[in-house]
Amino acid sequence: MGINLRPIVLLFSVSLALTGCVTTDSRPVNENRAVVDYMNLAKGYLQEGFSEKAIRPLERALEIEPYSAGVHGMLGMAYQRQGEDQLAEQAFSKALAIDPEASEIRNNFGAFLFTRNRLKDAYRQFELASQDVAYSRRSRTFENLGIVALRMGQSSVAVDHFTRALRLNSNLPRANLELATIYKDQGNLYAGWQHYLAFDVAGEHNARSLLLGIELATANQAQGKAASYASRLERLYPGSKELKLYRSRLGHE
Structure with missing residues (x-):
């Protein structure tokens, strides 16, 4: 069997709309340099949004090293970007058959x-990935588990996963935002506010997060913060349902 490559993958953090980044792991000294070069070329195409151009260099890499989990994994992402679901699943499955870890x-x-x-x-x-204690981005898998649990309506399970994620990495905006939302809905406004403040430091706001910030800041008597979030909501999201909801609530106060 050939050399098992895992140099480049697109990291995933589910946010109900997905986000990702490109990472490069250190590679074993015996990796084929040409394969790595082809993968770097494909990675560049994927970063620039040219998924169709990424296929050929990955195919060339597989001609050299057909048993590379990393190449098959990246091929799965390239097919995913193109909407080729069956090919993407086949590529991911083959990668994990070669290297289940x-x-x-x-x-x-x-x-x-x-x-x-x-x-x-x-x-x-995600559950299987989270069991790898040596995985350098293990916290993200717990965050992803929490988001999937939320989608399945299991908020208590989601809390456990988000809490575990933050124990591993306290700077996960999405985990903090979701915990802030869950605690607010449960009536634990102080805990919700603490998680929201952590999100506020590292996260990128949208209309939903700003409305949540107004609610939690108001409940915790942080009127200056509430006014700041309200101003941003008015300025950045003038046609949003969140702004309409905020204005409707003002009319009843």
Whole structure:
């Protein structure tokens, strides 16, 4: 069997709309340099949004090293970008058959399954990835587990996963935002506010997060913060349903 490559994968953090980044792991000294170069070329195409151009260099890499989990995993992402679901699943599955311990590839496969609303399958992939204590982005898998649990209506399970994620990495905006939302809905306004403040430091706001900030800041008597969030909501999201809801509430106060 050939050399098992895992140099480049697109990391996934589910946010009900997915986000990702490109990472490069350190590679073993015996990796084929040409394969790595082809993967770097494909990675560049994927970063720039040219998924169709990424296919050929990955095929060339497989001509050299047909048993590379990393190449098959990246091919899965390229097919996913093109909407070729069957080919993407085949590529991810082959990558994991070659290397069942490739946690980043498993995490990316979970992302693919989540976008296809295959929630139980996605949950299983994230669960398996989360069991790898050596995985450098393990916190993200727990965050992903929490988001899938939320989608399945299991908020108490989601709380456990988000809490675990934050124990591993306290700077996860999405985990903090979701915990803020859950605690607010449960009436634990102080805990919700603490998680929201952590989100506010590192996260990117949208209309939903700003409305939540207004609610939690008001409940915790942080009127200056509430006014700031309200101003941003008015300025940045003038036609949003969140702004309409905020204005309707003002009319009843």
